[in-house]
Amino acid sequence: MIDPWIAVAVMFAVTYALRAVPLLLVRGELRNQRLRTFLEFTPYAVLTAMTLPAVIHATAHWYSGVAGIVAAILLAWRGMSLMPVALGAASTVWVVEMLAALG
Numbered sequence: 001m002i003d004p005w006i007a008v009a010v011m012f013a014v015t016y017a018l019r020a021v022p023l024l025l026v027r028g029e030l031r032n033q034r035l036r037t038f039l040e041f042t043p044y045a046v047l048t049a050m051t052l053p054a055v056i057h058a059t060a061h062w063y064s065g066v067a068g069i070v071a072a073i074l075l076a077w078r079g080m081s082l083m084p085v086a087l088g089a090a091s092t093v094w095v096v097e098m099l100a101a102l103g
Contacts, residue, residue, distance in 0.1 A: 064096035 030036050056065035071092035075085045 059093055060097055061100050064093045064100065067096045068093035 030039070052069065055069055056062050059065040059068070068089040072085050072089035075088045080088075
């Protein structure tokens with residue numbers, strides 16, 4: 001079995017390397033507009049890729065998760081803040097789940 005302290009040390013080294021290497025390699029401002037745009041949108045893409053499958057699989061029926069996602073997108077697109085978007089998406093999932101239970 002692996003010593004827990006060795007596992008922690010390896011995780012520290014990997015995490016530190018992933019954050020330190022770009023800082024050491026890239027000096028000054030990035031001039032490539034395409035690279036800058038890619039790096040600006042990467043966190044949103046990763047968050048979406050991790051969140052959407054979890055939302056769909058967290059419900060009893062996949063289509064209730066999809067309905068919640070669609071409701072959240074529409075509410076956010078209309079300029080609503082986080083709380084109404086979250087409540088609207090959760091309410092949509094609840095209604096779809098209740099309708100699925102009836103049918």
